[in-house]
Amino acid sequence: MKYYGDYHTHSRYSDGREPVERIAEAARRHGLSEVAVTDHGPRLLVLGVDGLHCYERLIQEIKDLNIPGVRVLAGAEANILDLEGRLDIPPQLYEELDVLICGLHPYTVPGNIRDGCRLFGSNHLRHLGPGWRRKAVEANTRATVAALENNPVDVLAHPGLFFEVDISEVARVCVRREVLFEINCGHRHPPPEDVEIAFKAGVRFIINSDAHYYDTVGELDYGSYLIEKLGIPTERIANCRFGGDERWKGKRKQ
Numbered sequence: 001m002k003y004y005g006d007y008h009t010h011s012r013y014s015d016g017r018e019p020v021e022r023i024a025e026a027a028r029r030h031g032l033s034e035v036a037v038t039d040h041g042p043r044l045l046v047l048g049v050d051g052l053h054c055y056e057r058l059i060q061e062i063k064d065l066n067i068p069g070v071r072v073l074a075g076a077e078a079n080i081l082d083l084e085g086r087l088d089i090p091p092q093l094y095e096e097l098d099v100l101i102c103g104l105h106p107y108t109v110p111g112n113i114r115d116g117c118r119l120f121g122s123n124h125l126r127h128l129g130p131g132w133r134r135k136a137v138e139a140n141t142r143a144t145v146a147a148l149e150n151n152p153v154d155v156l157a158h159p160g161l162f163f164e165v166d167i168s169e170v171a172r173v174c175v176r177r178e179v180l181f182e183i184n185c186g187h188r189h190p191p192p193e194d195v196e197i198a199f200k201a202g203v204r205f206i207i208n209s210d211a212h213y214y215d216t217v218g219e220l221d222y223g224s225y226l227i228e229k230l231g232i233p234t235e236r237i238a239n240c241r242f243g244g245d246e247r248w249k250g251k252r253k254q
């Protein structure tokens with residue numbers, strides 16, 4: 001399977017190990033013509049960017065970069081903060097970014113204490129029994145759906161990872177809101193059964209590395225394995241070289 005881009009990587013601005021230039025070089029080495037640097041939003045404890053000013057620096061650094069043959073995009077992996085789907089990236093910053101990813105992450109500082117208990121607290125307790133698990137899935141699904149409804153999100157990161165969701169419902173919202181459903185190769189997630197549910201719901205997928213190191217940028221083998229295993233046509237993959245009719249563009253670039 002040939003891909004032209006990897007749209008989910010992390011640099012030193014958050015918890016990645018590489019500067020932006022090395023990510024671009026790694027993408028070129030993999031034969032990619034585009035790569036997005038999508039550092040974690042600031043409310044992710046320890047792992048997120050030190051502040052929103054980091055995105056301004058990222059954008060400037062990308063402008064100054066000159067790696068022939070590779071276009072580098074500035075993005076963010078925003079954290080979903082509460083049941084209303086608020087993100088830790090403010091709307092005025094969306095306009096400056098090429099790609100907006102969002103997802104639920106452990107160690108996120110919640111938007112408020114009540115939602116913190118319902119969203120992050122119930123996930124901690126989900127192993128205690130089916131009642132707790134059901135509460136966790138309901139809260140996770142509600143927060144994810146609200147995030148997709150209320151923000152111009154391009155990609156839903158690793159649906160269901162760390163935080164179990166109702167995949168059918170989330171997939172339906174992805175279709176309606178034209179949000180790409182991510183197959184995350186770094187985490188080898190979602191599992192085939194969830195990808196099949198999303199495929200049947202009609203989503204478009206994007207296959208990303210979630211790379212934090214030079215060696216894993218453009219490492220998209222798990223996606224290729226799923227495409228073959230489940231017989232997903234390449235038109236349904238946004239970043240396949242021989243897939244869609246044209247190169248995928250984030251919502252802000254149209």
Ligand SMILES: [Zn+2]
Pocket residue numbers: 077103105157158
């Ligand atoms: Zn993530």
Ligand SMILES: [Zn+2]
Pocket residue numbers: 008009010077210
């Ligand atoms: Zn990530």
